[in-house]
Amino acid sequence: MTDCPSGSGAAKRPPTILDIINAKNVRKLVMLTAYDAPGARIAEAGGADLILVGDSAAMTVLGRPDTNSISMDEMLHHARAVTAAARSALVVGDMPFLSYESGPDDALRNAGRFFREAGIRALKLEGGRQIVPQIKALVGAGIPVMGHLGLTPQRAAMLGGFKAQARTAEGAQKLLEDALALEDAGCFAMVLECVPAPVAAAVSARLRIPTIGIGAGPDCDGQVLVFHDLLGLSDFRPRFAKAYADLGRVASEAVAEYAREVREGAFPAPEHCFSIRPEEWQAWQTRLEADSRANGKE
Numbered sequence: 001m002t003d004c005p006s007g008s009g010a011a012k013r014p015p016t017i018l019d020i021i022n023a024k025n026v027r028k029l030v031m032l033t034a035y036d037a038p039g040a041r042i043a044e045a046g047g048a049d050l051i052l053v054g055d056s057a058a059m060t061v062l063g064r065p066d067t068n069s070i071s072m073d074e075m076l077h078h079a080r081a082v083t084a085a086a087r088s089a090l091v092v093g094d095m096p097f098l099s100y101e102s103g104p105d106d107a108l109r110n111a112g113r114f115f116r117e118a119g120i121r122a123l124k125l126e127g128g129r130q131i132v133p134q135i136k137a138l139v140g141a142g143i144p145v146m147g148h149l150g151l152t153p154q155r156a157a158m159l160g161g162f163k164a165q166a167r168t169a170e171g172a173q174k175l176l177e178d179a180l181a182l183e184d185a186g187c188f189a190m191v192l193e194c195v196p197a198p199v200a201a202a203v204s205a206r207l208r209i210p211t212i213g214i215g216a217g218p219d220c221d222g223q224v225l226v227f228h229d230l231l232g233l234s235d236f237r238p239r240f241a242k243a244y245a246d247l248g249r250v251a252s253e254a255v256a257e258y259a260r261e262v263r264e265g266a267f268p269a270p271e272h273c274f275s276i277r278p279e280e281w282q283a284w285q286t287r288l289e290a291d292s293r294a295n296g297k298e
């Protein structure tokens with residue numbers, strides 16, 4: 001790993017898939033979601049190794065109650081904006097609900113759209129052993145795949161809602177077997193969402209590929225947070241997410257000050273205005289006066 005991003009944000013090229021795999025047991029991977037160009041720039045300036053164009057866009061930026069309504073076209077729209085700005089992070093596209101579940105053909109077709117129409121070079125799919133054929137088809141076609149186990153929001157209805165998974169011996173064993181199956185199928189990394197920390201640690205220790213946790217404790221090989229949760233821009237922040245800034249409050253205060261200055265006539269100030277040369281102003285005044293004299297005569 002010579003010039004793989006070191007967390008300083010100074011990297012000149014995105015990490016390769018091999019860089020990501022080789023980071024396991026060497027350094028923690030940092031992933032952040034982003035849905036547009038400014039988000040990608042902020043994520044990279046902060047030193048993120050990976051940017052996930054998550055289907056969480058449905059909730060964070062489109063204001064919907066869950067992630068399942070976001071379409072391929074909407075995901076491509078966000079992915080294009082992120083890849084237009086990203087320079088140093090590996091950008092991972094999130095395959096939306098029902099874009100791959102039906103089988104390898106649909107998975108390949110939609111993955112191809114992410115590659116050709118949005119410049120995405122790696123994809124994330126939610127699910128365990130049931131999507132191994134899709135993962136094998138994508139990896140076989142040369143498409144790097146990140147897995148996603150534990151709480152898989154696209155299947156929340158089948159999981160009894162948005163709640164922690166693998167909290168029983170049976171659930172933990174199922175998680176481990178799914179994780180090993182995804183690794184065998186060729187995934188280069190795997191998100192573990194909302195699973196007990198000791199379970200995530202044990203699964204991580206049994207995999208050769210890195211795990212990236214969200215609500216899965218400190219012993220995953222990396223962490224991912226949703227951009228709006230990290231920056232304090234969410235209406236609702238899950239317990240496992242940490243806000244490192246309160247940009248929502250900062251932004252509302254800025255808007256309130258703008259509104260006050262507009263109402264008081266303090267904005268725009270002279271420095272925000274454009275000038276007109278005095279001779280041009282005078283010429284126009286003369287013309288206006290002439291026009292009004294002429295109109296007065298009519």
Ligand code: KIV
Pocket residue numbers: 033052053054055056057094191193214224226
């Ligand atoms: O869509 C998303 O943001 C995700 C992360 C929570 C891992 O899948």
